[in-house]
Amino acid sequence: MCRRFTTVSSLLLLTAGLAGFQSTQAEYGINFPPPAADVAQEIYDIHMLTMRIATFLLLVVFSFVIYSLYFHRKSRGYQADQNFHNTWFGNWSWVIVPALVLGVDLTIASNADTVLKKVWDVPKDEKLMDVKVTGHQWWWEFDYLDHGIKVESRYIPEEKAGDLYLREVDNRLVLPTDTKIRFLHTSADVLHAFWVPELAFKKDAIPGYVTETWSEINREGVFRGQCAELCGTWHSRMPLVVESVSPEKFQEWVNEQQAIKVATAAEAASTKTWSKNELMTKGKALYETKCAACHQVTGLGLPPAFPPLNGSHIVNGPVEGHLNMVINGKPGTAMQAWGSLNDLEIAAIVTYERNTWDNKTGDTVQPTDVALAR
Structure with missing residues (x-):
């Protein structure tokens, strides 16, 4: 009776496990957001390489563990080897395993180092479009230095934003595709951090300093990020929304903003x-x-x-x-x-x-x- 109960319980657990596995298939596609810049794609590729290596090592380790649990269990009468530490593998595994782990780390690190240099080293021999990004408590200010335009970006209240509450802003950061853009980061008060995952980088905005990063967006779309530095009570109310458009549409947007600026100045004067x-x-x-x-x-x-x-x-x-x-x-x-x-x-x-x-x-x-x- 006991054996039968154990068998039935095992079947029920197996059935529940399979059902749970099937229910998770809908979430199987969750990963980093699709990159929108070449450097971001390289970062994504390193992430996927790391996951493949980690998955392979996980399977190898679990295979050994499952094999040992099954064939070396007490119910089979297996006697533990009291002299394993004196065998060849027992002596050299303390060197071999760390060496293999270090080899894996270096494989990933060599690629990562190359990509990091691309992220932080802004191209010096090319014409770049400059955008100054200033963090405030709690909103963003974008200065298009080459076009004489300033945009203030703030979160939209929940009653207006709906499902995009804390993910939508009143004025997006509009940028052209296929254009190298240099971002100059600073802050007007405390530490902030500009972070849009699809664009490859996260950079702190430090009061009194100007730091720089760059990106070249390769497709049109809307990409959402947020301040990634704890900056105060309303840190959560500093979403970032980048809208990338074609160079032609970007020039149309620039013309509209410049016309609004002239009209506003005339009205104020x-x-x-x-x-x-x-x-x-x-x-x-x-x-x-x-x-x-x-x-x-x-x-x-x-x-x-x-x-x-x-x-x-x-x-x-x-x-x-x-x-x-x-x-x-x-x-x-x-x-x-x-x-x-x-x-x-x-x-x-x-x-x-x-x-x-x-x-x-x-x-x-x-x-x-x-x-x-x-």
């Missing part, structure tokens, strides 16, 4: 007196893009690091103090200087903050007021 409603509309959009990450859409902030603006003595105090805080920031705190915004943008944000939530100052700040405050 005009002497027009803006109505309160116009400033509130612009200010709401700008606040939710640039300020809400820290101070929240509700204006309640995240104390103590990010104080509330709703009911704030600065927001409800003199306009001059409010403008000074926005333009120059506050040293020693997370409040950075926003003087890089144009006069109209700052005027709109300040007007919105002073006339929303429970703040009802009634003030209307004009771009000329911001110009004087600078």
Whole structure:
């Protein structure tokens, strides 16, 4: 009866194991994402070589283990060899096995060293397109140095992003295919790290330093990454989205961005007196893009690091103090200087903050007021 029960149990376990194996077949294709650059492909190839070697060694080791468990088990009456350590293999296995392992390591390392040099050594004898990547708490800034374009990239809130929450941004990093691109990495505050797996590299952005990497994207597509350095409370809200397009489409995008830049500059430089409603509309959009990450859409902030603006003595105090805080920031705190915004943008944000939530100052700040405050 006991033997029969054991046999039935074994069959049930075998059946469950086969069923579990079949259910995992759908996930068999999970691996690194398909590379989008030649260097990334080389890294992928090293990964696959490592996995093949590891799988082969796993099979060899398990074969020995299974063989020993079956043929040397106690139920067969096998007696353990008490003098194995004095045999030829017993003496030399301590040298042979580590030597084989070292040989495997060196096989992988030699290829890896060559690829690493390609990743870190930026081509010097060719014309490259330069993109400066600046990490902020918690968003990315991309400067297309050859085109005079600046793009700010922030995560999209869950209600708008849906399934791509923390994987989608408002402005993607648009790059051309078949073009060597040099990335210049730095940070405005703490350590960040630019990481898009399909492009082959991960590079730290260090405050006060500029480091460089490069890539040449060989196909069109959308590639997602994220900040790979723990940079603070909202580290998870720093996704990266790269959209690669053909050189022709990229030039069209550049022309559009340059036209928007010219129109924005002209609008900000005009002497027009803006109505309160116009400033509130612009200010709401700008606040939710640039300020809400820290101070929240509700204006309640995240104390103590990010104080509330709703009911704030600065927001409800003199306009001059409010403008000074926005333009120059506050040293020693997370409040950075926003003087890089144009006069109209700052005027709109300040007007919105002073006339929303429970703040009802009634003030209307004009771009000329911001110009004087600078």
